[in-house]
Amino acid sequence: MKQIYLDYASTTLIDKTVAKAMTVCQAKIYGNPGSLHQVGQLAKKEILKARTKIAKILNCKPEEIIFTGSGTESDNLAILGVMRTNRLSPACRQAGMITTDIEHHAILNPAEQLGKEGYKILKIGVNKDGFVDLEELKKNISSETVLVSIIYANNEIGTIQPIKEIAKMIKEKNPKTLFHTDACQATGYLDLNVQNLGVDLMTINAGKIYGPKGVGLLYVKAGTKIEPIIFGGGQERGLRSGTENVAGIIGLATALELVQKNHKKESLREIKLRDYFIKQILQKIPKTVLNGSLENRLPNNINISFLDVEGEAMLLWLDKYGICVSTGSACDSLNLDPSHVILALGKPYEYANGALRFTLGRSTTKKDLDYVLKVLPKIVADLRKISPVRVKI
Amino acid sequence: MINKKNKKTGDVENWVYSDKVREHFFSPKNLMLKDPKKEEFSAEGQVGSPACGDVMKIWIKIDKKNERIKKLKWRTFGCASAIASTSMFSVMVTEKGGMKLQDALKIKPQDIMKRLHGLPARKVHCSVLCDKAFRQAVNNYFRNTKQYSRIIVDGAKIVDKNLNITDKDIESAVLDGAKTLQDVQAKLKVGVGDPSAIPEIEQLIRFYNEKYYG
Numbered sequence: 354m355k356q357i358y359l360d361y362a363s364t365t366l367i368d369k370t371v372a373k374a375m376t377v378c379q380a381k382i383y384g385n386p387g388s389l390h391q392v393g394q395l396a397k398k399e400i401l402k403a404r405t406k407i408a409k410i411l412n413c414k415p416e417e418i419i420f421t422g423s424g425t426e427s428d429n430l431a432i433l434g435v436m437r438t439n440r441l442s443p444a445c446r447q448a449g450m451i452t453t454d455i456e457h458h459a460i461l462n463p464a465e466q467l468g469k470e471g472y473k474i475l476k477i478g479v480n481k482d483g484f485v486d487l488e489e490l491k492k493n494i495s496s497e498t499v500l501v502s503i504i505y506a507n508n509e510i511g512t513i514q515p516i517k518e519i520a521k522m523i524k525e526k527n528p529k530t531l532f533h534t535d536a537c538q539a540t541g542y543l544d545l546n547v548q549n550l551g552v553d554l555m556t557i558n559a560g561k562i563y564g565p566k567g568v569g570l571l572y573v574k575a576g577t578k579i580e581p582i583i584f585g586g587g588q589e590r591g592l593r594s595g596t597e598n599v600a601g602i603i604g605l606a607t608a609l610e611l612v613q614k615n616h617k618k619e620s621l622r623e624i625k626l627r628d629y630f631i632k633q634i635l636q637k638i639p640k641t642v643l644n645g646s647l648e649n650r651l652p653n654n655i656n657i658s659f660l661d662v663e664g665e666a667m668l669l670w671l672d673k674y675g676i677c678v679s680t681g682s683a684c685d686s687l688n689l690d691p692s693h694v695i696l697a698l699g700k701p702y703e704y705a706n707g708a709l710r711f712t713l714g715r716s717t718t719k720k721d722l723d724y725v726l727k728v729l730p731k732i733v734a735d736l737r738k739i740s741p742v743r744v745k746i
Numbered sequence: 747m748i749n750k751k752n753k754k755t756g757d758v759e760n761w762v763y764s765d766k767v768r769e770h771f772f773s774p775k776n777l778m779l780k781d782p783k784k785e786e787f788s789a790e791g792q793v794g795s796p797a798c799g800d801v802m803k804i805w806i807k808i809d810k811k812n813e814r815i816k817k818l819k820w821r822t823f824g825c826a827s828a829i830a831s832t833s834m835f836s837v838m839v840t841e842k843g844g845m846k847l848q849d850a851l852k853i854k855p856q857d858i859m860k861r862l863h864g865l866p867a868r869k870v871h872c873s874v875l876c877d878k879a880f881r882q883a884v885n886n887y888f889r890n891t892k893q894y895s896r897i898i899v900d901g902a903k904i905v906d907k908n909l910n911i912t913d914k915d916i917e918s919a920v921l922d923g924a925k926t927l928q929d930v931q932a933k934l935k936v937g938v939g940d941p942s943a944i945p946e947i948e949q950l951i952r953f954y955n956e957k958y959y960g
Contacts, residue, residue, distance in 0.1 A: 663799065665825035669771060691799065703796040739777050739829075741803035741821040742796045 354675040357721045361561075361653055361714035362508055362538060363679055367604075368563035374607045375565060375600045386597050387586060396599050403606035410613050411555070411572055412546040419571045419589045420602050424537040424558030425459035427571035428502075430592065431533045431554045432460065434579040435500050436467050447497040449473035453485050454697035455512075456504050457535060461693075464502075473497075481699050482646035483512035487522065494526040501532050505539035505555075509694040509710060510645030511654025513543065520551030531577060537561050537569075541612045542620050542652055553577055557609070559601065563715070564608030568601035623652035623713050630711065630722045631655055638730050640746060644695050644708060653713040658695070658704040660744045662736040667709055670732040676725055679710045703744045763826055764863040766834075771826040776836035778805060778819035787817070789890055791882030794875055800824035802832055802879040808887055814844035820876070827869040831858050832876040839880070847884060851898070853877055856958075870921050870958055905950065906943040913950055920954035927951065 384392035408415040421427045439448040468474045477489045506513045533554035541562045558569035585594030640660040664680030691705035787805040794801040807817035818836045839850045888896045919933040
């Protein structure tokens with residue numbers, strides 16, 4: 354059976370050029386970049402090349418890039434690393450961080466940890482369309498606000514926050530406040546020029562841009578006060594100890610270069626497919642609601658609630674037909690709580706439990722989507738027949 | 747009672763459904779597809795809410811003479827384990843001429859899970875619902891037939907008297923994945939109101955964890 358993969362926001366397939374670059378590297382570059390001999394120095398050179406390539410794309414200095422093991426690790430390093438530098442200052446108890454209700458768990462959970470350590474954590478809400486309440490944010494930035502972290506494009510509903518505008522507002526209110534953004538979902542589609550955006554820290558990972566899994570990076574603006582969360586040999590300016598994943602880093606650099614080169618054309622193509630699919634679903638299947646604004650939304654994200662049906666049940670039926678999607682529902686994989694993102698939009702639990710996320714990518718065709726449109730209405734109708742729930746819209 | 751297959755493969759998250767679960771999910775038995783006719787069933791029962799992710803409704807037809815379950819039909823809003831476990835339960839109580847009411851009431855979630863060849867640990871709470879919906883239906887049957895003395899009242903025991911937390915609350919928190927006192931507090935969305943209850947609460951957490959996951 355042909356697999357129709359509509360879960361690109363979870364992870365992408367790997368680009369052939371990327372895979373090739375990595376294979377070549379793995380075969381030839383086996384040295385430890387920390388070794389002084391020629392074999393080691395060869396590996397070091399490769400990392401420097403990758404770093405320089407990426408720095409060009411982000412419009413930053415090569416030394417401002419810290420390679421990590423994942424987007425999650427970059428997020429953890431950004432917020433734990435920045436906040437904990439205030440540990441010994443007398444104002445520690447006052448040091449605050451502001452984030453939002455729709456962050457990835459890689460931000461929310463370390464933020465919760467910081468709360469346990471005594472820092473003040475404030476989460477601000479979003480409106481019904483999924484955009485951060487800028488007025489509330491502005492109101493809450495004070496002289497004690499050390500860090501603000503806001504997701505560039507949301508992983509569940511794809512809404513894009515006005516990062517440039519937010520950065521400007523934060524700096525106007527308190528020039529000392531640092532601004533971090535998690536750009537994992539945005540990387541393949543949006544502007545990554547850190548000078549343009551005005552961010553101090555930015556998270557990117559390779560597994561969402563047709564690169565390898567298990568590699569990420571954190572952009573850290575020169576002069577930013579930050580401490581490591583992993584200790585050891587002092588690699589990556591002491592911020593990320595551990596022997597560098599040379600092939601992974603080369604994969605990340607290659608993937609980032611490719612995705613940035615092609616993203617405009619590919620975005621337009623995916624927007625067309627996205628809008629077609631959303632329109633068809635809302636038309637063909639009753640009691641369906643799009644989650645998150647259609648404007649300022651990632652080109653590849655579709656998130657729809659199918660009322661009276663539970664997300665996982667739909668997911669498994671679609672899987673039987675070879676269609677891979679993901680849920681924003683209670684029974685979603687490891688976390689049984691209903692999607693905090695859909696609840697943050699002010700929608701009831703019933704909407705969160707019946708949500709499906711379809712995310713498009715390079716290999717998605719209209720034919721693929723038409724196949725989904727053929728099988729999905731019957732799946733929903735059948736599951737509704739056996740559901741005792743009738744939610745009123 | 748964790749999916750044995752997963753234990754063998756060393757999958758730490760125990761996330762995969764057994765073939766039996768998939769079979770009952772993809773072809774559920776004893777579904778109530780059309781609304782029932784009047785008097786077609788002896789009683790019905792429903793538990794859960796769409797807010798918490800699972801809702802189950804059960805209709806039962808009881809043979810008054812021998813109290814055997816002649817028919818059990820159901821509808822479920824929920825994930826695969828919720829659907830599969832209700833389907834399996836419906837088979838268990840109606841096979842071989844139908845179970846006697848008193849025996850069917852003794853079916854425990856573990857019995858259903860056994861027949862399903864296990865469930866992912868995190869999903870255990872789903873299957874607990876169908877026996878509850880069934881008990882609700884049976885209670886309604888007792889009410890309908892004026893056998894009030896037979897109505898089963900939940901034997902919950904209050905452990906934290908300040909916040910009215912019962913052993914049942916702790917049991918369902920554990921079934922929901924709570925492993926520590928902190929987890930239970932997070933699940934129940936409360937702190938501990940009566941500090942002197944902590945040792946007993948912790949003991950219950952250990953007890954239920956061993957019972958379901960040990």
